[in-house]
Amino acid sequence: MLEIQNLVKKYGKFTAVDGLSLTINEGEIFGFVGPNGAGKTTTMKIIAGLLSPTSGKVLINGVDVTAHPRKLREKIGYMPDFFGVYDNLKVDEYMDFYAGTYNIPYSDREAIIDNLLELVDLSHKKDDYVDTLSRGMKQRLCLARSLVHDPDILILDEPASGLDPRARVEMKEVLKQLKTIGKTIIISSHILPELAELCTVIGIIDKGKIAAYGTVAQIMKQLTQKRMIKIKTMGNMEELITVLKEQPNIHDIFEKMDEVEIEFDGDEHQLANLLKNIIQRDIPIISFSEKEGNLEDIFMQITQGGESQND
Amino acid sequence: MINPVLRRELKTKLRSWKAPTLLSVYLVILASFGGLIMAINELDVYTRGFDPRGALSIYALLAGCQLGLIILLVPALTSGTISGERERQTLDLLLVTKLSPFSIIIGKLMASISQIILLILASIPIFSIIFVFGGVS
Numbered sequence: 001m002l003e004i005q006n007l008v009k010k011y012g013k014f015t016a017v018d019g020l021s022l023t024i025n026e027g028e029i030f031g032f033v034g035p036n037g038a039g040k041t042t043t044m045k046i047i048a049g050l051l052s053p054t055s056g057k058v059l060i061n062g063v064d065v066t067a068h069p070r071k072l073r074e075k076i077g078y079m080p081d082f083f084g085v086y087d088n089l090k091v092d093e094y095m096d097f098y099a100g101t102y103n104i105p106y107s108d109r110e111a112i113i114d115n116l117l118e119l120v121d122l123s124h125k126k127d128d129y130v131d132t133l134s135r136g137m138k139q140r141l142c143l144a145r146s147l148v149h150d151p152d153i154l155i156l157d158e159p160a161s162g163l164d165p166r167a168r169v170e171m172k173e174v175l176k177q178l179k180t181i182g183k184t185i186i187i188s189s190h191i192l193p194e195l196a197e198l199c200t201v202i203g204i205i206d207k208g209k210i211a212a213y214g215t216v217a218q219i220m221k222q223l224t225q226k227r228m229i230k231i232k233t234m235g236n237m238e239e240l241i242t243v244l245k246e247q248p249n250i251h252d253i254f255e256k257m258d259e260v261e262i263e264f265d266g267d268e269h270q271l272a273n274l275l276k277n278i279i280q281r282d283i284p285i286i287s288f289s290e291k292e293g294n295l296e297d298i299f300m301q302i303t304q305g306g307e308s309q310n311d
Numbered sequence: 312m313i314n315p316v317l318r319r320e321l322k323t324k325l326r327s328w329k330a331p332t333l334l335s336v337y338l339v340i341l342a343s344f345g346g347l348i349m350a351i352n353e354l355d356v357y358t359r360g361f362d363p364r365g366a367l368s369i370y371a372l373l374a375g376c377q378l379g380l381i382i383l384l385v386p387a388l389t390s391g392t393i394s395g396e397r398e399r400q401t402l403d404l405l406l407v408t409k410l411s412p413f414s415i416i417i418g419k420l421m422a423s424i425s426q427i428i429l430l431i432l433a434s435i436p437i438f439s440i441i442f443v444f445g446g447v448s
């Protein structure tokens with residue numbers, strides 16, 4: 001378990017991280033979202049033991065990171081947002097070098113390296129020089145590198161930046177695979193929708209503070225209160241609308257081209273009841289789904305000016 | 312287990328174009344110094360005969376040259392190694408590993424020292440020319 005307690009990081013007079021507290025449980029994928037300069041990289045560097053906080057603590061399984069950085073290094077895999085590679089070094093030698101820095105015995109290395117290159121789909125590049133790889137490949141290689149000592153916690157700072165859409169999907173697949181083997185992953189991004197389907201919990205950070213925290217659904221609910229439900233019927237739309245008008249918890253009804261959208265402010269049970277009621281009235285429903293609220297809008301709402309986040 | 316930093320440094324250094332270039336330039340400079348010293352000492356066996364006592368001073372001069380060159384080279388070879396990691400943005404990756412800062416520096420230092428030992432070994436043939444004349448033991 002990773003606990004961040006009241007973390008503060010100041011650069012001179014400027015406060016980059018401002019009293020941040022978080023708890024991330026084992027096996028969770030925590031998405032760290034925020035605009036440029038929000039303090040994501042700073043926080044992640046502190047967790048990785050590269051920066052010392054001005055005040056506050058980071059505890060991993062109850063052990064203070066800043067007090068015992070060496071002890072916790074083997075538990076943490078870190079992938080920075082920007083990184084370089086060495087010239088004149090081949091992919092497998094690159095991996096071998098980092099295996100060496102974690103004192104992994106020579107005899108174990110080949111199997112570990114082959115496995116990891118397989119995981120990030122770089123086996124065919126094993127004998128290439130790392131500086132000749134494309135950016136996306138370097139990114140994948142760096143992910144493999146951060147896993148070389150089999151850490152429990154992975155800290156990935158914008159691992160998907162610079163990747164093409166296909167590589168993003170593949171990166172997500174790799175992360176899901178890592179989740180199934182029980183790794184705790186902290187991943188940062190500027191883009192909320194990108195993390196939404198991957199992460200179990202999301203923290204939106206703005207100006208060094210947590211602006212919203214929870215599962216994607218919770219954050220959406222917290223911010224929008226009302227949910228948008230899309231309903232499609234095979235039959236008459238007018239009929240559907242008249243039925244809907246009699247139902248409770250419906251805030252507003254919008255008639256769209258081939259579907260009806262409603263603003264609903266009840267909970268899950270009330271939503272289930274709504275569907276039951278419509279069907280009991282013999283309306284042929286072919287689709288009843290919650291509109292994935294516009295995450296982009298929510299992100300903008302939370303991170304702009306900041307008036308909207310004060311309840 | 313060998314220091315991984317040393318292992319990597321040696322591997323990449325010897326592969327780059329810089330290592331053979333440095334070696335060639337170094338040997339050319341040292342050999343031309345040697346030639347110059349011999350010319351100045353007028354070590355001309357055909358006209359004057361050979362004076363083995365002169366050979367000792369030539370040896371000393373050449374050794375002095377080598378010392379001078381190495382004194383110039385050591386800072387050039389060692390100074391940029393840590394800041395080079397920083398410029399190349401590989402330093403953070405190194406600092407999060409289990410390597411201690413001490414072993415990183417030792418690895419870097421030993422890599423530079425090995426390179427200098429390589430230069431010294433490669434210069435042995437130049438010195439052996441003097442031994443051919445005799446007078447030094």
Ligand SMILES: Nc1ncnc2c1ncn2[C@@H]1O[C@H](COP(=O)(O)OP(=O)(O)OP(=O)(O)O)[C@@H](O)[C@H]1O
Nearest residue numbers: 011016034035036037038039040041042043081190
């Ligand atoms: N070494 C430093 N010295 C001074 N200020 C710094 C330093 N590093 C970061 N900052 C400041 O701290 C703030 C947070 O930076 P940080 O890199 O953590 O943001 P971020 O959330 O990672 O942003 P991005 O999305 O652009 O990567 C920024 O305003 C930045 O200018």
Ligand SMILES: [Mg+2]
Nearest residue numbers: 040041081157
């Ligand atoms: Mg950043």
